[in-house]
Amino acid sequence: MPIPIAEKLKILAGAAKYDVSCASSGSKRTNSAQGFGNATYGGICHSFTEDGRCISLLKVMLTNYCINDCAYCISRSSNDIPRATFTVKELVTLTSEFYRRNYIEGLFLSSGILKNADYTMERMVAVAKELRLNEHYNGYIHLKAIPGASRKLIHEAGLYADRLSVNMEIASEPNLKMLAPQKDYNSILTPMHVIKDEIVQNAEERRKFRRAPRFSPAGQSTQLIIGATNDTDYRILNVATNLYKGQNLKRVYYSGYLPVNSYDNRLPAIVSPPLKRENRLYQADWLLRFYYFSVDEIVNPTHQLLDLDVDPKLAYALRNPHLFPIDVNTASYELLLRVPGIGVKSAQIIVRARRYRKLNVTNLKKIGVVLKRARYFIVCNELPNVTIQDLKPESVKRQIMLSETTPRRTKKELYTQLELFPH
Amino acid sequence: MNIFLYDGTFEGFLSAVFYAYARKVFPDKICGNNLFQKDMFAEEFTVYTNTEYAQRVWNGIEKKASKFICQKVFRVFLSEMSDVEMLLFDYIKLTLGSRFSIDEDYSNSTVLEFNNIYKKVTREAQKVVMFVRFQKTADGIYFAPFDPAYNVLSLTINHFKERFADQQWVIYDTRRNYGFYYNLHDVEEVRISDSNINFFTGKVNKDAMDDSELNFQEIWNCYYQSTTIKERKNLKLHKQFLPKRFWKYLPEKNFLEDR
Numbered sequence: 265m266p267i268p269i270a271e272k273l274k275i276l277a278g279a280a281k282y283d284v285s286c287a288s289s290g291s292k293r294t295n296s297a298q299g300f301g302n303a304t305y306g307g308i309c310h311s312f313t314e315d316g317r318c319i320s321l322l323k324v325m326l327t328n329y330c331i332n333d334c335a336y337c338i339s340r341s342s343n344d345i346p347r348a349t350f351t352v353k354e355l356v357t358l359t360s361e362f363y364r365r366n367y368i369e370g371l372f373l374s375s376g377i378l379k380n381a382d383y384t385m386e387r388m389v390a391v392a393k394e395l396r397l398n399e400h401y402n403g404y405i406h407l408k409a410i411p412g413a414s415r416k417l418i419h420e421a422g423l424y425a426d427r428l429s430v431n432m433e434i435a436s437e438p439n440l441k442m443l444a445p446q447k448d449y450n451s452i453l454t455p456m457h458v459i460k461d462e463i464v465q466n467a468e469e470r471r472k473f474r475r476a477p478r479f480s481p482a483g484q485s486t487q488l489i490i491g492a493t494n495d496t497d498y499r500i501l502n503v504a505t506n507l508y509k510g511q512n513l514k515r516v517y518y519s520g521y522l523p524v525n526s527y528d529n530r531l532p533a534i535v536s537p538p539l540k541r542e543n544r545l546y547q548a549d550w551l552l553r554f555y556y557f558s559v560d561e562i563v564n565p566t567h568q569l570l571d572l573d574v575d576p577k578l579a580y581a582l583r584n585p586h587l588f589p590i591d592v593n594t595a596s597y598e599l600l601l602r603v604p605g606i607g608v609k610s611a612q613i614i615v616r617a618r619r620y621r622k623l624n625v626t627n628l629k630k631i632g633v634v635l636k637r638a639r640y641f642i643v644c645n646e647l648p649n650v651t652i653q654d655l656k657p658e659s660v661k662r663q664i665m666l667s668e669t670t671p672r673r674t675k676k677e678l679y680t681q682l683e684l685f686p687h
Numbered sequence: 688m689n690i691f692l693y694d695g696t697f698e699g700f701l702s703a704v705f706y707a708y709a710r711k712v713f714p715d716k717i718c719g720n721n722l723f724q725k726d727m728f729a730e731e732f733t734v735y736t737n738t739e740y741a742q743r744v745w746n747g748i749e750k751k752a753s754k755f756i757c758q759k760v761f762r763v764f765l766s767e768m769s770d771v772e773m774l775l776f777d778y779i780k781l782t783l784g785s786r787f788s789i790d791e792d793y794s795n796s797t798v799l800e801f802n803n804i805y806k807k808v809t810r811e812a813q814k815v816v817m818f819v820r821f822q823k824t825a826d827g828i829y830f831a832p833f834d835p836a837y838n839v840l841s842l843t844i845n846h847f848k849e850r851f852a853d854q855q856w857v858i859y860d861t862r863r864n865y866g867f868y869y870n871l872h873d874v875e876e877v878r879i880s881d882s883n884i885n886f887f888t889g890k891v892n893k894d895a896m897d898d899s900e901l902n903f904q905e906i907w908n909c910y911y912q913s914t915t916i917k918e919r920k921n922l923k924l925h926k927q928f929l930p931k932r933f934w935k936y937l938p939e940k941n942f943l944e945d946r
């Protein structure tokens with residue numbers, strides 16, 4: 265008896281939800297003459313889950329049947345769980361009906377491996393192709409490339425998808441081999457290379473022939489699982505940087521390991537995912553991409569783990585008191601960005617607003633600078649304040665942490681409420 | 688005290704600015720007719736809306752600043768906040784009176800307030816784009832009610848027109864009782880009085896719905912439930928991102944309650 269579509273959706277969305285990437289951004293696809301849908305550059309969230317994640321895409325698996333047995337994965341072949349496979353038609357209907365009601369920005373399709381990589385990839389490509397060519401759908405499509413899929417299929421996938429990605433999952437090869445014996449870095453890096461090459465080649469073609477079709481216009485991304493192995497933050501951030509530089513990745517996502525297969529003793533015994541560490545990694549990643557930091561300024565061979573107490577930018581400032589205080593009325597934009605409590609937005613506003621007059625504390629507050637943090641690291645057009653030069657870094661840290669802890673909340677609650685830097 | 692009375696439209700407001708400059712009478716308060724409460728000690732000036740005068744003020748701002756600033760002025764007006772007219776008047780006066788752009792002078796409280804409201808209005812328009820939900824009706828029109836805090840529907844029309852170019856749709860402001868209808872070619876402003884639509888809940892009557900509509904709402908709700916990671920539940924964060932005032936439009940937040 266065929267499984268009803270709602271049942272399938274429960275199974276296949278439930279299995280896909282652990283893939284964290286929610287971005288629907290980075291692509292500007294305009295609607296065609298008779299079609300529907302477009303991709304907006306900033307991406308749009310249409311709902312939020314009760315765990316506070318943005319729902320932007322219909323994120324499902326084509327199937328959760330899989331021939332592989334990766335230890336960290338709920339769909340591994342040795343798990344006894346309900347399984348299902350969508351037909352191409354079902355996925356096309358769901359995507360376009362949801363899209364037309366403004367529920368979603370598009371489709372995010374991953375999959376377990378049926379028979380072999382190419383067999384699976386072929387069906388995934390068929391979904392994207394049908395949506396684009398038959399339905400005239402111009403919304404967002406993100407496809408996961410299956411490790412080991414042929415170059416030809418990856419090429420075809422990139423013609424219909426806005427973004428392609430291959431999950432790296434584990435930040436070092438020996439650990440990957442231990443947890444996922446059927447995988448190796450080669451099968452992951454090869455499709456990454458193919459995607460990168462195709463993107464570069466496509467950019468050249470488009471320079472010559474403006475009407476050449478776009479290949480994966482929103483680039484590629486990957487995901488790393490945090491806390492399933494002994495890989496340090498130093499290792500993880502270096503891997504991420506190499507991927508950003510070497511493979512031109514647009515995003516690296518960090519996903520705190522959820523103990524889905526706790527019976528497997530190759531995995532650490534934990535009760536809840538390392539959310540705090542995950543958050544600190546995102547903050548560090550943010551510093552790498554938008555704040556002109558290098559990995560070694562955030563973690564290094566002697567300090568291989570991020571400080572869980574304070575965010576990596578504050579940690580950096582506390583380790584380098586000699587760089588502060590800086591004068592907000594003269595410091596360069598890059599330097600302003602290094603001040604805890606000054607974000608990209610406030611730094612930009614400071615640079616513009618100080619052209620009119622010298623800024624004082626009241627101005628800074630209105631601009632949105634978090635003075636509780638920043639005051640120890642800056643001087644402005646006012647009487648000198650007590651800075652990190654007058655106090656020890658330790659006491660600055662204590663004072664900041666104290667000022668940000670409201671006594672009624674327990675520590676545990678605070679951990680789960682940590683927010684990422686604003687997107 | 689000088690009080691200017693105008694008709695509450697944007698054009699009317701710009702006409703009031705023109706009036707002030709033309710007669711060299713500067714207002715202490717600018718008031719939409721219907722909101723006006725008599726004040727014994729105030730002198731009243733009634734401003735008549737004049738398209739040409741309004742256009743001249745608009746062009747003046749554009750010449751002195753930019754198109755973008757004009758757009759900002761319009762958006763701040765849409766906030767409908769009390770006394771926003773005076774704030775706008777002060778802002779425009781600053782703009783017209785300065786030799787260079789004042790829009791980034793954040794240490795000036797008028798400029799700061801102006802920009803804060805601008806941000807709020809823009810964010811509210813973004814919320815419409817995010818949380819509008821279409822219900823497909825039996826005659827094939829996709830209908831979406833909304834109750835935005837500011838009068839921002841018009842700001843979202845291009846987005847929806849571009850995106851849903853091959854389907855007929857209506858987006859309706861239930862608080863201000865007007866909306867926009869896209870007929871596959873153009874968008875027109877409409878006022879609906881249809882007993883098939885419950886303006887309080889924003890729901891289309893079951894009989895007037897497309898046969899598949901409830902089915903897709905249910906499947907969507909199903910998706911929403913299964914995509915949540917229970918181990919990471921954080922309702923405080925959830926409500927911060929998805930404020931309760933929008934829940935009534937979201938099948939994923941109210942589908943079960945209806946049945």
Ligand code: SF4
Nearest residue numbers: 330332334337340376
């Ligand atoms: S190949 Fe993918 S779906 Fe299959 S077990 Fe490994 S991680 Fe899970």
